[in-house]
Amino acid sequence: MTEHKFRRTHRFPIINIIISLSLTIISFSQTNPRYNYSVDLTNVRHDRINVILDCRDFGQDQLIYHFPKVVPGTYTKSDFGRFIHKFQAFDQNGNELRCKKEGKNSFIISNASDIQTISYWVSDTWDMFFGHIRILPMEGTNIDDGRNFVINTFAVFGYFDKHVQNPATINFTIPEGFYGVSALHQTPINDRKVRFNAEDYHHLADCPIMFSSPDTVNFKIRNMEVTIGTYNEIPNTPFSSKVYEDIYPSVKAIGAFLDTLPADNYAFIYYLTDARKLGEILNAKYFKVPRAIGFLLTHRIPVGGALEHNNSTFSYSFDVGEGYEDLTMDIVSDISVHEFLHIITPLNLHSQYIDNFNYIEPKMSKHLWLYEGCTEYFAKLVTVKEDLITPKEFLIKKMRRKLIRGEKFPNEKMSFTEMSANVLKLKYKRHYNQVYQRGAVLAMLLDIEIIRLTEGQKTLLDVINELLTKYDKDHPFDEDSFIDEFVSLVHPDLKIFFDKYIEGREDIPYQEILNTVGVDYHKSIEENRPIYPIRENDIKYRRRNMNRTVEITRVKKDDFVGFQKGDIVKYDIFYNYFLDENGNYLPEDSTIAIPVTRNGKEIKLPVTIKYAQKTTENKINIMPEMTAEQRKYFNIWLGINE
Ligand SMILES: [Zn+2]
Missing domain, CATH: 3.40.30 (Glutaredoxin)
Known part of the structure; x- marks a missing residue:
C-alpha cells in the first residue's frame, strides 16, 4: 500500500498536503491499479465457474499471473494452478493474447501492454480425487450448482507478479435467495449482485466466502461483531x-x-x-x-x-x-x-516468513510449537480457566490423550523445530499432526516452566500478551532470534527447555515438570487399583457411536458390575465414576451407581468397586496432598481463585 508521508509540513503545511495528495492520486492510478474480478455463479458448466478479471490498468510488455502453490496455515503444497482451465487474455480490441503456462501455477501473457481482460474457468476441488496430493475441503472450492458455493478465494483468484499489494473488487452474480458469508466487507448491488472489496491480495486470500440460502446468527463479543x-x-x-x-x-x-x-x-x-x-x-x-x-x-x-x-x-x-x-x-x-x-498466533504473532506470505516459494517457519501448539493448548486451557470444564477433564481427558499420542513423535530422529521448518517435505509432513498432540503438551509444559521460573509472576499467556504489544499482523518477529527474545521475557534458564525439547531431541521429563504444579505422572506403574469395568471385566462388548458407548454382548461368570446382555453403557464410566474430582481412585469396596441403558430404559446400576494388582499406563492425577508452593502454582496455572 502507498504510505502517506507528509514531510516538512511544518513549513508549508497546506501546499504540502495538496502536493502529497495529488501525488498519491497519481501514484495510485499508475502503480496501484485495482483487480476487478467478476464471477457469475448462475453460469456453472461442467462443475466449473468462470472468472473474468478486468485488468486494463495493469498493461505491460509481459504479465505473469500466479495462483498460489502454498497458502498460509496449510503447511502443504496445494498448487491451485492445477484447477484452472481455458486461461485466455484479451487486449482492448478483443484480440486474444498469447498465453503460456509455466510450471503448475503461473501463466505468462505476452505483448500485454494493451491488456483488457483475463478469463478462465475454475474447477471444483471437492469433487476431484488426487490421492495424498488432493486439496483438503477447508482450502478448496465447492461448486454445487444452485445449492452451495465455497469460494476459498486463493483457489479461485490469482495475482500478477509483483502486484500482490494491489486492492481488489469482486463482483458476484448469485442465484436467487442466496447470501454470502465472509469477513470481507460486502455491498449488495441488487438482489442478484453483490460486491466485495479487499485491501490487497493478502486480504482477499485471507477471506473465504460461502454462498447458499442464509442460515446465520450474529452476536457481539466486546468490540467484535461475530457472524x-x-x-x-x-x-x-x-x-x-x-x-x-x-x-x-x-x-x-x-x-x-x-x-x-x-x-x-x-x-x-x-x-x-x-x-x-x-x-x-x-x-x-x-x-x-x-x-x-x-x-x-x-x-x-x-x-x-x-x-x-x-x-x-x-x-x-x-x-x-x-x-x-x-x-x-x-x-x-x-x-x-x-x-x-x-x-493470537500465527495471525498476530508470526515471523517474517509468514508476513507478506510468498505464495509461490514460501519458507516454512520453525515455530509451529507456537502457532499450532500454543493455540491448541490455549483452546483447552481457556475452557478450564473459564470453568467450562473441570481440571480433571482438562488434565485426564484432554491433555493425557495428547501426551500419549505425542509420545509417538520420533524425537530421536527430528526435533520439533526441524519438523516445522521442513514440513513441506514428506518425511516431516507425516508428523505434522503432532502439532496438536506433542505441540500442545510442549506448550503446557512451557507454561508450567514459566510459572516455576518466575515464581508465579508470569504464565505463558502473560508472555504472549506481552509479545502482542510489540508485534501484530503487520509487524513480524525475527524467525531466528525469537526464542531468545521469548526467553528474555521470562528467565535465562527457560532456554534449557527450548534447547532440549523444542529445538533439541531429548525425551520430555513429564513427571519432573508436572510435579511443579502438583500433578503426578507415571508412564507405567504397578499398583493396587480398581478393576476397569469394561476393559478388564469378565464380559464381551462391542463399541458403538465412535467409541462413545459400548453394548454388552456377553456376560461371563466373573463380571463384577452386574451387566446384562444388551446393556448399553458409556465407554468412559471408569473416568466418570471410579475416580474422584482430582482423578484419584475411589476406595476399595465403595459403592457407586452407574447409568446403564437396559431394554431401552436408563437405570442406575449399583456397583461395588473391586481392587486388584494391575499395571496402569500413562497415569495422570492431581496430587491429593500438595505443598503450599505446588498449590499456589496449580491455582495460577488453571486460573483458580481460592
Ligand atoms: Zn490451527
Whole structure:
C-alpha cells in the first residue's frame, strides 16, 4: 500500500498536503491499479465457474499471473494452478493474447501492454480425487450448482507478479435467495449482485466466502461483531443457532482471556456434509471398518477440519445425524475454539516468513510449537480457566490423550523445530499432526516452566500478551532470534527447555515438570487399583457411536458390575465414576451407581468397586496432598481463585 508521508509540513503545511495528495492520486492510478474480478455463479458448466478479471490498468510488455502453490496455515503444497482451465487474455480490441503456462501455477501473457481482460474457468476441488496430493475441503472450492458455493478465494483468484499489494473488487452474480458469508466487507448491488472489496491480495486470500440460502446468527463479543453462517447438506436442518449455543461460552471466554481482541469483525463459516450413512455403518454389526473406510474415501478424507484466517474460520465437518448430535457438536466446537484462537498466533504473532506470505516459494517457519501448539493448548486451557470444564477433564481427558499420542513423535530422529521448518517435505509432513498432540503438551509444559521460573509472576499467556504489544499482523518477529527474545521475557534458564525439547531431541521429563504444579505422572506403574469395568471385566462388548458407548454382548461368570446382555453403557464410566474430582481412585469396596441403558430404559446400576494388582499406563492425577508452593502454582496455572 502507498504510505502517506507528509514531510516538512511544518513549513508549508497546506501546499504540502495538496502536493502529497495529488501525488498519491497519481501514484495510485499508475502503480496501484485495482483487480476487478467478476464471477457469475448462475453460469456453472461442467462443475466449473468462470472468472473474468478486468485488468486494463495493469498493461505491460509481459504479465505473469500466479495462483498460489502454498497458502498460509496449510503447511502443504496445494498448487491451485492445477484447477484452472481455458486461461485466455484479451487486449482492448478483443484480440486474444498469447498465453503460456509455466510450471503448475503461473501463466505468462505476452505483448500485454494493451491488456483488457483475463478469463478462465475454475474447477471444483471437492469433487476431484488426487490421492495424498488432493486439496483438503477447508482450502478448496465447492461448486454445487444452485445449492452451495465455497469460494476459498486463493483457489479461485490469482495475482500478477509483483502486484500482490494491489486492492481488489469482486463482483458476484448469485442465484436467487442466496447470501454470502465472509469477513470481507460486502455491498449488495441488487438482489442478484453483490460486491466485495479487499485491501490487497493478502486480504482477499485471507477471506473465504460461502454462498447458499442464509442460515446465520450474529452476536457481539466486546468490540467484535461475530457472524455464524452455515450450510447443512441435510435439508431443513439449520445449524447456526445450535452452534451459537455451543460456542458462545467459549468465544466469550476467549474474549475475557485476551488483553485485546485484535479484530473488530469475525465470521465462523460452517459446511456440514451429510454423514448419516456413516452413523449407520458405525452402529452396524459387521464390516464396520472397511465400510467406514469406503465411506470416508468417497466423502473427502480427512473427516473434517478448518482453516484459520485473520477474521474468519472456514470449517468442514460431518453431520452424522441422530444419536451423534453431541459428537457432531463436540467436533465443531473444538475446531471453532482452536481456529478462533489463531487470532493470537500465527495471525498476530508470526515471523517474517509468514508476513507478506510468498505464495509461490514460501519458507516454512520453525515455530509451529507456537502457532499450532500454543493455540491448541490455549483452546483447552481457556475452557478450564473459564470453568467450562473441570481440571480433571482438562488434565485426564484432554491433555493425557495428547501426551500419549505425542509420545509417538520420533524425537530421536527430528526435533520439533526441524519438523516445522521442513514440513513441506514428506518425511516431516507425516508428523505434522503432532502439532496438536506433542505441540500442545510442549506448550503446557512451557507454561508450567514459566510459572516455576518466575515464581508465579508470569504464565505463558502473560508472555504472549506481552509479545502482542510489540508485534501484530503487520509487524513480524525475527524467525531466528525469537526464542531468545521469548526467553528474555521470562528467565535465562527457560532456554534449557527450548534447547532440549523444542529445538533439541531429548525425551520430555513429564513427571519432573508436572510435579511443579502438583500433578503426578507415571508412564507405567504397578499398583493396587480398581478393576476397569469394561476393559478388564469378565464380559464381551462391542463399541458403538465412535467409541462413545459400548453394548454388552456377553456376560461371563466373573463380571463384577452386574451387566446384562444388551446393556448399553458409556465407554468412559471408569473416568466418570471410579475416580474422584482430582482423578484419584475411589476406595476399595465403595459403592457407586452407574447409568446403564437396559431394554431401552436408563437405570442406575449399583456397583461395588473391586481392587486388584494391575499395571496402569500413562497415569495422570492431581496430587491429593500438595505443598503450599505446588498449590499456589496449580491455582495460577488453571486460573483458580481460592
Ligand atoms: Zn490451527
